[in-house]
Amino acid sequence: MRITVLAAIVTSALVASVSAQDSEKKIRMRDAPAAVQQAIKQQSEGATLLGVSKEVENGKTLYEAELRINGHSKDVTFDAGGRVLSVEEETTLDQIPGAARDAIQKAAAGGQVGKLEAVTESGRKFFEAQIKVGGKRSEVKVDAAGQPVR
DSSP, rough: OHHHHHHHHHHHHHHHHHHEEEEEEEEEESSOHEEEEEHHHTTTTTTTEEEEEEETTTTEEEEEEEETTTTTHHHHEEEOOOOEEEEOHHHHHGGSHHHHHHHHHTTTTTTEEEEEEEEEEEEEEEEEEEEEETTTEEEEEEEEEOBBBB
């Protein structure tokens, strides 16, 4: 009986984790809706388009363009109508506001800052840093004033 209950719990957990995963897949530009194609063309001016992906998140279909511009990455996410939902652009500590830089460096004390991105999402701009301290990796998000972002 215990084995049957345990098997049911494990199976339920696996099914839940598989259905909770995002269904992101690479697509060709021509397979995106016309509005998304046009928006990608506008956003990628002066950049190299590395790829396009399609993802269903919370029941909504999203498209992401992966770009390379001036030697760094830039990812732009669109809805099916071609509206920009978010922009994540790789940056460096010396290019962000001092308060944000200080907060990120404080969080990384004794460790190191990895990838750092300036993110614009729902009209809000913040900075997202990958941090490694003592072998543990984490992510820190702060606004321009250095305040944590949820």
